[in-house]
Amino acid sequence: MVEDQKQEVGSSATIASDLPKGVALLADLATNLNNATATFDVLAEKIKNGELNSAKGLSLLELKNQSFLTYMANLVYLTLRKLKGLKIEKDSSIDRLVEARVVLERIRPLEDKLKYQIDKHVKTAADGVVSADDTLRLTGNLDNIVSSSDDDEEKEVTSKVKKTDDEEQKIYKIPKITQAHYDGEAKKNEAKEKARRRTLNSSMLRDALLEHTEDPEVVYNNDVLKQRAIKKRRELEVFEEENMIRKVVSRRDKAAMRQMTTLGTMGSEILGFNTMDALQHDYDPSAPAAKRQKTGKSSKSKGKGKFKGKKGFKKQKHRF
Amino acid sequence: FCVDPKHEIMGKESETTATVRTRKFLTNRLLNRKQMVVDVLHPDRATVPKSEIKEKLAKMYKTTGDVVFCFGFRTAFGGGKSTGFALIYDTLDYAKKIEPKYRLVRQGLLEVKKTARKQRKERKNRMKKARGTAKAKLAAATKKE
DSSP, X not given: OHHHHHHHHHHHHHHHHHHHHHHHHHHHHHHXXXXXXXXXXXXXXXXXXXXXXXXXXXXXXXXXXXXXXXXXXXXXXXHHHHHHTOOOTTOHXXXXXXXXXXXXXXXXXXXXXXXXXXXXXXXXXXXXOOOHHHHHHTSOOTTTOOOOSOHHHXXXXXXXXXXXXXXXXXXXXXXXXXXXXXXXXXXXXXXXXXXXXXXXXXXXXXXXXXTTOOSOOOOOOXXXXXXXXXXXXXXXXXXXXXXXXOOOOOHHHHHHHTOOOOHHHHHHHHHOOTTGGGGSTTOOTTSXXXXXXXXXXXXXXXXXXXXXXXXXXXXXXXXX | OOOOHHHHHHTTOOSSOOEEEEEEEEXXXXXXXXXXXXXXXXXXXXXXXXXXXXXXXXXXXXXXXXXXXXXXXXXOTTSSEEEEEEEEESSHHHHHHHSOHHHHHHHTXXXXXXXXXXXXXXXXXXXXXXXXXXXXXXXXHTOOO
């Protein structure tokens, strides 16, 4: 009993404090309503006259308008019912309200994406300037349009046209299905190059060229067989120093390391006369090699001529 | 060409001294030694003896001469340069443990008592005549001292 009395007193106190606020709010409400009615009258006249025709406009915005209207209508209905003291439980208008609300919430992100375009359109409508440049400027900014959730909207907002499409269509590009094996276009050239190099470096040609160059003559000790022996010796040296051990070299190997080149081994290089073929342009290294090999072998076997082994070699020496 | 008696007395050491250079130096922690390839330059001179090289290396690496072992010296054709190997041990104990016997003998750290070859062969021939325990007796009797 005491508590109820207290509550009554409390409520009356709050009422007393809130009363001036309530009065002020009511006054505000009155003024706002007056303003709203004025604007509505203007709008209604415009619609009646047919000035605001939204047939060619964005359907999204149309949808937004309609959903807003339903929302407002249903809300007003419910507030009226409440003012009259009626219940609003399980009213069908609540479902309609919820639907409208959901639609509005879904529209909002889409509208955000189209904001740029809408603003541009509005601007051109307000300015009244329509030139050739504008159509390009009105094209979509691809950064803003992220997802393709609603395709209809995006088709209206056209993207840029690729300038090089026509050019690309003219050039024929081979369709790449599988890997193509690339054979020796390079290999053929390699063999040719190798043969060419070999002839150029042959002793015969080099001697011939020496007559015509003005470079100082450099004499190398490049006996063919000794190279091998020198190589072997070097390998042995490296091995011995790595492992701190002295290897026993057989007498034969020792002799080989000191061997001089004899005519019998070098003959083919000196006496082969058809070595100039490789320098020709139409030289084909894969041509019948029998011809070349034959002469090489024959020069070796023809050691029965003037230059006959050691004796022959000695003879040559004495000439000088 | 004058003969200087002083030089003759000194023996083979001539006016020019040998230069000792080391290459491929490696510290072998597993065997407690330093191993290297030794280049000796000795123009106008015969191949330098190992003892001399040993002393020179000991001076270079600040050790005594008895832990330095050099071997495998080969003179290049024409003379003037020879190449060999050298090992320098941390201590003499390690040297005695690790080095092969023949090198220790060369150094003078080990002595192998060998009976004369003839004696050994005669012993073997005598043992051929005996069989079984008699052989063993004979072996003990004529055992190396």
